[in-house]
Amino acid sequence: MDKPDFVWENLSAGMVVGEREITVTAxxxxxxxxxxxxxRAWYREESPFGGPIAPPMIFINDLLAIYDENFRRFGTIHAKLAYRFHRPARVGERVHQRVTVKDLYVRRGKGWIVSELLVRGEGGDVVCTSLHTSVLSLTRAREG
Amino acid sequence: MSQGLPRPADLRPGDSLPPLYREIGWEEIRRFNRYVTGGNDTKNIHTDDEVARRAGLPRAVAAGRHPVAFIAEWMTDLLGAGFLAGGEIEVTFVKPIYPGDRLQLTATVNERAEEEGGTRLLFEVALLNQENVPVTVGSASGLLLSR
Structure with missing residues (x-):
């Protein structure tokens, strides 16, 4: 089935874009x-967290990867990025990732989308969250 | 890893870290793109001037999030587990980063804030290009852990 275009009319605030589980490998x-x-030795050997861990920004591409699994996207211009690191992911750990649209708005004639990537560990605890603010193609978007 | 970092416990508001320098050349951009695409060389706004021009850009631009990882590694060098479990980064991309740019990372302590988990060190951070123009600005913070 064809994926929808990554444009305003196909997205809405609160929408879950996609979810998946991946294993963090060496x-x-x-x-x-x-x-x-x-x-960093902690990424390959022992660390204060009880074994090798992943770098803090190991999931740097995963929000876009989940968008690409669900939408046809040409390219994305990012305006802002915010990360909160709760704990590092362990090498070998299976994590759950979910991308949600947090907000959509029009400002100065441009569409904007705020998306969240939430990563949870095997026990369901939060590993990290990130908020990405990007330019979004306007098609039938209207001010207000 | 960064060299010559001060002891974080000694840092006070107004103190700056010794700047860190990173190159973003075509090779670094292609390597990052291969990482994004699972090992493939693809043409997109980051790797190809023509594709970038068709998208309305003057030429290819580096992915903005690419150098944000430099900030995260730098903060991990300084704060260790106090950044990995409790760290935050918030940045705004104010100018494009072009292939060949030499970035200077700067960080100045804004505040030491007491909170439940300990003392949080908050930095104002910036990435400047070789013309000293800020391309990415924002903040980063992490917890001071006793070592």
Whole structure:
């Protein structure tokens, strides 16, 4: 089935865009570190959290990945990004990710979307949350 | 990892960290894009000038969230577990970052705030390009843990 376009008319505040479970692997951590030039023994060996952990921004692409699983998206211009790190994800841990549309608005003739990525650990506790504010293509959007 | 960081317990409002420098060249952008695409080289607004121009940009731009991870790693260097469990970052992307830009990361203590989990160190952070123009501005914070 064709995915809907990532445009105003196909989105609404409160909408759950998608959910999925993924396992944080040592390979994911290595790829993340390689892409960012990051390195830390805690990511490969023991850490104060009882074993190797993932870097804080390991889920940096996952909000867009979940959008791409559910929408046809050309590219996204981000305006703001906010992260809250509750605890690091452990290497080998299975986490649950959910993306929700928190707000949609029009300002100065442009559409804006605020999306949240919520990541929970195996026990259901929050690992991290992030809020992404991006430009959204307007089609039938109206001021007010 | 960052070198020459002060002891976080010694930091007071107005103190700045020694700046950190990071290059965002084509290779770094392609490496980040491969990470995003699961190992594939793709043409998009970050990797290809022509695609970026079709999207209304003057040329390719780096993904704004790419250097935000530099801030997170920097704060982890400084605060360790106090950033990984209790840290926050909030940034606004004010100017594009272009391939070849050399970024300077700056952080100045705004406040030491007492809260239930301990003392929170709040920083004003910024990424400046090689022309000293802020491209990303915002805040970062984490908890001071006794070591």
């Amino acid at each position: 390979e994911m951590v290595a790829e993340h570190c390689g892409a960012l030039g990051a390195d």
